[in-house]
Amino acid sequence: xxxxxxxxxxxxxxxPGANVVEQRVQIPPGRTDVQVSGQVNEDRIRxxxxxxxxxxxxxxxxxxxxxxxxxxxxxxxxxxxxxxxxVLSWQGQLPTSGDYIVDVKSARPSNYTLQVSVN
Numbered sequence: 001x002x003x004x005x006x007x008x009x010x011x012x013x014x015x016p017g018a019n020v021v022e023q024r025v026q027i028p029p030g031r032t033d034v035q036v037s038g039q040v041n042e043d044r045i046r047x048x049x050x051x052x053x054x055x056x057x058x059x060x061x062x063x064x065x066x067x068x069x070x071x072x073x074x075x076x077x078x079x080x081x082x083x084x085x086x087v088l089s090w091q092g093q094l095p096t097s098g099d100y101i102v103d104v105k106s107a108r109p110s111n112y113t114l115q116v117s118v119n
Contacts, residue, residue, distance in 0.1 A: 018105075022047040025116050033117035040069060041109040048102040052094050052118050059117040060102060061089035067110030074101040 025048045027034045038046045052058050062069055065088070073084035076098030084090045094100070104112060 018043055018045045020045045020047050020103075022049065024049045024051075027116070027118055032119050033115065035113050035115050037111070037113045038104070039109065039111050040104050040106040042107050046104040048104070048114065048116070050100045050102060050116060050118065051098070052100055053097045054094055056094050057091065057117075057119045058094055058100060059089075059091040059115075059119075061115045062104070062112055063115060065110060065112045067106055067108055069104060069106045069110045069112045071114075072103040072105065074103075076100060 021038075021044065023036070023046070025034060025036060036048065040046050050058065060071055060073065062071060070086040070088065071084070071090060072086065073081045073090050075081055076096060078101065081090070081092065084092075102114070102116075104114060106112075
């Protein structure tokens, strides 16, 4: 069957044929961090949406990954955060409130755990 073209997303997508699986990350009340696990491959990107406020510190890391798994982190407007493309970890103070976008991707099938912290 013919492929369904998804609506365009903000920012350039380096792999337009990839299947993006989106999930909102909720940090439980009284906690500042949470872990999410999954599997990615060259055709499957896991996208996490993290709502955070201006001035908070967002910290992301991929401990114990199996394979070439990396993160891309974007501002709420879809622009890539400088120095936050194809990284294993990222931390920064947020300049604006909104939904930050974290794409987990890999060149081959890999399992991962993403550690998310918002303070």
